[in-house]
Amino acid sequence: MGVVPMLAVTSMGLGFLRPASGTWGSLPPAILAGILLLAGQPGWIIDVCLLLTLGIGCIACIRFGVDSERTFGRKDPGQVVADEVAGQSIALLALPWAGVASWSGTVVPPADCSPLVFNLAMVAAGFLLFRILDILKPPPANGLQRLGGGLGILVDDLIAGAMALAILQVAVRIIF
Template identity: 70%
Template sequence: MKDVPRRPSPAEVIRSMGFVPAMAVTSCGLGFLRPASGTWGSLPPAVVAAGLATASVPGWQIDVAMLLLLAIGCVACLRFGEAAERATGKKDPGQVVADEVAGQAVTLLALPWAVTEGWAGTPVLGSYVSPLLFNLSLAVTGFLLFRIFDIIKPPPANGLQRLGGGAGILIDDLIAGAMAGVLLQIVARFLF
């Protein structure tokens, strides 16, 4: 009996695109992690924002970091997304998580991060909480909101996902990120 050749997995196909394209679309390999590769791909902006915010870095510097991650995610999707779809034969392959990096970065832009220098605490609903706790809460809430919006894909995100290539991979996550970001802005400013 002849051995039937094994068909390569989508992860193997992505790796076969070459080192730079594979690392770009999988966000340095996070897209290969299971379960929930999109959740793994959403972590870099949340970790960077939380780390910078808890280190009392000014909000504008956090925004610059988020804009850089947004740009990197967009370029990776637009440059290599179509090739990943072609290689895997799948629309928006699960291993491609650069779109999650971009969407999560949008969610965490322009937030009212608390600065610890000279502050005894941040007023939240009439009480004071530590800036560290406030900043961590913002980052975690932003992470969770983006994941919810990315998973449920409310209109118009769900319809725009049908676009082809890298734009189709990216646009629904940018919209989900913007929706989560607006809600997070409202919540953060209400609590302040």
């Protein structure tokens, strides 16, 4: 496996960090969203950037998944974290940011909380929800890991990301 494919599937080497390589691999989309929020970017810019990271993660897994399994000598190797990048990107998509122009709506944070702090807390909540669901792998995510190659590496994380997104969307809209 070449250097570029290795960097792609390990998210620039994050997959080699221990412990909890999946947690390290989930950080790039959360950090990206946080930086864009700090920079005052509108929701659609955040979503476009997250869609790009989602696409990169998916392409890396699908294109280099079989090679990764061969290189690391096992199915769904822990060093491969491009799937976490993709799943975490889904978990943070289309959130109703407070005080930020967003096509998915906006929310009003509690009176004693600034919009920026509220938004960063949503990113943290999305990060934690995704990690919990990715680790627990509730159905149907647990069954789809049996798929071979890149799809087997990727699909369970996409489902965990979609579950985290659904929970966060409902919670934010009901509570706020």
